[in-house]
Amino acid sequence: xxxxxxxxxxxxxxxxxxxxxxxxxxxxxxxxxxxxxxxxxxxxxxxxxxxxxxxxxxxxxxxxxxxxxxxxxxxxxxxxxxxxxxxxxxxxxxxxxxxxxxxxxxxxxxxxxxxxxxxxxxxxxxxxxxxxxxxxxxxxxxxxxxxxxxxxxxxxxxxxxxxxxxxxxxxxxxxxxxxxxxxxxxxxxxxxxxxxxxxxxxxxxxxxxxxxxxxxxxxxxxxxxxxxxxxxxxxxxxxxxxxxxxxxxxxxxxxxxxxxxxxxxxxxxxxxxxxxxxxxxxxxxxxxxxxxxxxxxxxxxxxxxxxxxxxxxxxxxxxxxxxxxxxxxxxxxxxx
Numbered sequence: 001x002x003x004x005x006x007x008x009x010x011x012x013x014x015x016x017x018x019x020x021x022x023x024x025x026x027x028x029x030x031x032x033x034x035x036x037x038x039x040x041x042x043x044x045x046x047x048x049x050x051x052x053x054x055x056x057x058x059x060x061x062x063x064x065x066x067x068x069x070x071x072x073x074x075x076x077x078x079x080x081x082x083x084x085x086x087x088x089x090x091x092x093x094x095x096x097x098x099x100x101x102x103x104x105x106x107x108x109x110x111x112x113x114x115x116x117x118x119x120x121x122x123x124x125x126x127x128x129x130x131x132x133x134x135x136x137x138x139x140x141x142x143x144x145x146x147x148x149x150x151x152x153x154x155x156x157x158x159x160x161x162x163x164x165x166x167x168x169x170x171x172x173x174x175x176x177x178x179x180x181x182x183x184x185x186x187x188x189x190x191x192x193x194x195x196x197x198x199x200x201x202x203x204x205x206x207x208x209x210x211x212x213x214x215x216x217x218x219x220x221x222x223x224x225x226x227x228x229x230x231x232x233x234x235x236x237x238x239x240x241x242x243x244x245x246x247x248x249x250x251x252x253x254x255x256x257x258x259x260x261x262x263x264x265x266x267x268x269x270x271x272x273x274x275x276x277x278x279x280x281x282x283x284x285x286x287x288x289x290x291x292x293x294x295x296x297x298x299x300x301x302x303x304x305x306x307x308x309x310x311x312x313x314x315x316x317x318x319x320x321x322x323x324x325x326x327x328x329x330x331x332x333x334x335x336x
Contacts, residue, residue, distance in 0.1 A: 011267060013276075014041040015283060016158040016256045022171030022193045024155070025253065039262075046137060046151040047260060050272065051109045051220075052236025052245040053148030055164065055208060056130040057118045058106055062204035063129065064121055065309050068103040068211050068299065072113040072312045079115075079143050089115060089147070092237070092271075099313070103211045107219030109235060111147055118146035120312050132199040133160035134170055148236060157247055158256030164212070165232075165249045167297065168205035170196040209298035216248065220273040224248055224281050229288055230296040233280070235272030242266055246276040248284075250293035255283050 017026040029040030039045070062068075074097040078088045091097075091111050097104070105113035118126050126146065127139045134156055140149040159173045174193025200208075212232035215221040220235040224246065233248020242264045247256040257276040260267060270276075 010265075011259060011261055011270075012041055013279060014045065014154050014258045015279065016042050016155050016254075017283065017287065018158050018162050018173060018254045018256070019252070020162050020166040020171075020249075020254070021195050022159055022162055022173045024173050024175045027155075027175075041258065041262075042154045042256075044153065045258075045262075046153055047243045047258060048238040049148035049150060049152050049157060050236035050238040050243060050245060051111075051114075051148055052157060052234050052247055052272065053130070053150065053152075054106060054109065054114045054146065055212060055234055056133065056135075056160070057114050057121075057126050057146050058102060058211060059133075059164070059200050059204060059208050060121050060126045060129045061102070061117050062207050063200040064125075066102065066117075066312075068207050069101050070312065071099050071101060072105055072116055073099050074105065074110045074112045077112055077116070081142055084142075087143070089144075103214050104219075106211045106234070107214045107217075109215075109220045114146040115143050116312055119143060120310075129199060130160070132170055132197070133163045134172070135160055148238065154245075154256050154258045157245070158254050161233075161247045161249060161256065162254045163199060164205055164208055165251075165254055165297070166195060166205075167202045168200040169198045172196055203299075206297055207299045209296055210300075212248075213296060213298055220271075221246065221248065221277060223273060223277040224284075226281060226285060226288060229284075229293060230298075231284070232296055232298065235277065237271040237273075240266040241268075241270060244270050244272045244274070244276045246272050246280045248280055249296075250284065250288065251296050252291065252293045253284070253287055255280050255287075257283070 012030045015028040018024050027042050029042045078086050081087050089111050123145050135152050137151050155173050159171050162171045163169055172193035209232050212234055215234055216224050216231045221233050224231055224233055229250055231248055231250055236245035243260040244267055245258050257280045259276045
């Protein structure tokens with residue numbers, strides 16, 4: 001970490017390493033936390049999540065039957081927010097990509113598609129999925145919910161991503177198996193966490209893992225790549241770059257990284273896809289050097305797109321007169 005952040009900088013970094021069942025394998029609560037009673041930013045700091053929240057939007061849509069290949073339009077849009085007036089969200093690069101698949105929208109962390117999908121499936125459902133995955137803090141009420149306007153802790157977010165990795169079940173993070181007095185056979189205390197209730201279907205979790213794999217392969221998380229290792233994850237950068245996140249996983253471990261200032265001073269030149277992702281990669285290399293992970297539990301092969309659901313966008317005609325939806329369906333089913 002010392003080669004990533006100047007020693008004179010007051011910027012803080014927190015890291016959590018977790019198994020898919022919620023077992024916390026390692027934790028760093030800040031740059032100087034060896035003193036008794038030190039503030040642990042991994043467990044105590046409530047920070048805006050930014051785009052690291054977007055997987056829960058897509059998880060909700062996938063659970064309802066949408067697929068990674070459904071289409072949403074990235075375009076200028078305005079919402080009238082009660083008590084606040086007009087709100088016209090933009091993307092990080094202030095450009096719009098037009099018609100994109102859900103997968104591309106997540107990979108490039110496009111804001112408008114995430115908001116549209118959240119509004120389409122219902123904010124209440126998105127909040128329920130996020131809460132059921134373990135995000136315990138109060139979630140935003142307006143459309144900005146989809147952009148991670150709410151706060152969470154790093155350990156909560158890492159635990160929620162562990163739920164995606166394990167196939168869609170919530171986890172309660174825990175740090176010990178049991179405590180016993182020397183010579184006693186009965187433990188004083190046992191495990192206080194582990195896998196909980198199912199939140200989304202296994203197929204939805206596998207589809208989401210594929211989408212998050214593409215974040216690393218072709219999107220904002222490319223700096224997380226490790227040769228020969230399948231990785232899924234998501235970057236997050238909050239308003240004015242006050243927080244930068246990267247949370248990702250292999251088939252065995254989830255690693256969450258947060259970076260920011262305690263006083264909310266904006267970071268300079270830092271996004272979730274930058275230094276946090278570099279720190280994530282170095283952490284994961286150290287892990288994979290000890291235990292080589294297997295393939296990710298993700299969607300592979302052809303997928304039949306459901307034509308029973310109401311599309312996010314009206315059908316978009318191609319030059320041949322067919323829709324993009326029809327073309328994708330043909331490719332995925334081998335009819336084109």
